[in-house]
Amino acid sequence: MEFAAVYYSRSGSTRAIAESFASSCGAKLFKLEDLKPRKSVSGFSALLGLESALKEPLPDVRSFDLVVLFTPIFAWHPSPQMNTFVRNGDLKGKHVYLVGVGAGESNVKALERFKKEVERAGAKVLGSKNLKGLQIKQNIKEVEPQLLESGNQLVGAIEKAFKET
Secondary structure, three states, X not given: OXXXXXXXXXXXXHHHHHHHHHHHXXXXXXXXXXXXXXXXXXXXXXXXXXXXXXXXXXXXXXXXXXXXXXXXXXXXEEOHHHHHHHHHOOOOOOEEEEEEXXXXXXXXXXXXXXXXXXXXOOOEEEEEEEEEOOOOOOOXXXXXXXXXXXXXXXXXXXXXXXXXX
16 A cells, blocks of 8 residues: 655644654655745635645655645645645545644634545545644744654554545
């Protein structure tokens, strides 16, 4: 079973979780990068469901059995960078698991929006998980052990969801 993990990270929380997940299960890790450095968080763009220009080429996930998408949650929506990947990457017919990383304990509506967008792209969503990331005024080093553990714990849940298909 071949896994791909695609992520965008602004503060480092989503990166730490995605890297931990990928190293725990041997997934191929792909990082989405802005074409030009951003000066601020993409909250307003996320709220409007907009995209963000990314460095090309986008990750090619066609050869993978399962694709895990990791996105920060901005203003209760997936990041514009992940919107770009979902709408322009080739997810048609793929099994996908969604991971949202946000300030809150729960981002149910954000994950529902994310799921609808991924399904619109032709993928089958096997499940989703919200994880708590870096909080305002926290240093990434303070929470890194928890983030790494979150990535490790995802492996079992995602493998179980995939086997149930």
